[in-house]
Amino acid sequence: MASSASSKPARVSVKTTLPARPLPPNSSRLAATSDRLLIRALVPEDLQSLHVLRTQPEVMATTPQLRVDNSLEETKPWLDRFLPPNDEATFHFAICVKETGEMIGIGGCHGFTSIFGWPVIGYMFRKEFWGQGVATEFLHTWLGMWCKLPREEVEIDVDPRTVSDGDGLVPEQVTALTILDNVGSQRVLEKCGFENFATWLEPDLRNPEVDVLILGFRHSPSKESEI
Ligand SMILES: CC(C)(COP(=O)(O)OP(=O)(O)OC[C@H]1O[C@@H](n2cnc3c(N)ncnc32)[C@H](O)[C@@H]1OP(=O)(O)O)[C@@H](O)C(=O)NCCC(=O)NCCS
Known part of the structure; x- marks a missing residue:
């Protein structure tokens, strides 16, 4: 159930676990498959496919940028966020059709500290693939991949609303943000x-x-629960 909140929440220090950093580099990440999807590490050659995704107005309408990328140069920083050396602290993947290898989306963890202090995830898919359960299939598979990463104990500052009892080792969390309109997400x-x-x-x-x-x-x- 939702509760009202401010966008600059307070913080409480908790002991928890998180995937150990640096994360395994893209070059050592094994691809995962689900019924219909191949989820693999991003590579520089994905720039054109990412540009196609980021030039669909319907896809970009729910992003803070609101508009499509105007050029490959404008798309490049959005791929570079997930390529070495930035793969040490992100766990973001190319999402492809298993049968053909065609890249139809991108998704995963794009930062270890959301406004709530926990890792934050995101995803986007080409509009032709919406409404077929693909995003759900991806996220379910990705959560399994995330859970398999080696863990380390950490002490981090998080939003107190995310923890009921701050004593001992708090179960780790993953967070996400959507706008009200984005019912699909x-x-x-x-x-x-x-x-x-x-x-x-x-x-x-x-x-x-x-x-x-x-x-x-x-x-x-x-x-x-994720595997
Ligand atoms: C949001 C997004 C990832 C959803 O992908 P998808 O593959 O269509 O998602 P799924 O098919 O797995 O699930 C969507 C669910 O939302 C439901 N849904 C979608 N739009 C809806 C609407 N307007 N009202 C009610 N339900 C809606 C679908 O029926 C489905 O639920 P169901 O399986 O119970 O029927 C995709 O639309 C997208 O890439 N959007 C642009 C980028 C974006 O918004 N990313 C998320 C930012 S938070």
Whole structure:
């Protein structure tokens, strides 16, 4: 159930586990498969496919950029975020059709510290593939990959609303953000075990005169439930 929240939450220090960093480099990451998908490490040659994805207005409408990329040069930094040396702290993948290898999306963890202090995930798919359960299939598979990473104990500062009891080793979490309109993404998160634990208003980038509701989601994935 959502509770009202501010976008600059307080912090509480907790002991937890997280995937050990540096993460395994892209070059050593094994591809994973699901019924329909091949989920593999990103490579520099994915630039053109990522550009195709990022030039679909429907895809970009829910991103903070709001508009499509104007050139390959504009797309390149969005790929570089996940290529060496940035693969040490991100776990983001090319999402491809298993049968053909065609890249149709991108997704994973793009940062170890969200506004809630926990790792944060995101994903985007070409519009022709929406509404077929592909994002859910990806996220479910990705959570299994995330859980298999070696762990280390860490002490981090997190939003107190994400922890009921800060004593001992707190179960680690993964977080995500969506705008209210993005019902599809909310459903994907819910189907993969995420819960909406916070909502707050922010100026709508599409029209700063009005506010838009942002939904914060969290999930405590476990090896047992994700594989
Ligand atoms: C959001 C996105 C990832 C969803 O991908 P997808 O492959 O269509 O998702 P799935 O098919 O796995 O699941 C979508 C679910 O939402 C439901 N849904 C989608 N739009 C809906 C709407 N407007 N109202 C109600 N339900 C909706 C679908 O019916 C489905 O639920 P179901 O399986 O219970 O029927 C895709 O639309 C996308 O790439 N959007 C652009 C980028 C983006 O918004 N990324 C997420 C940022 S938070």
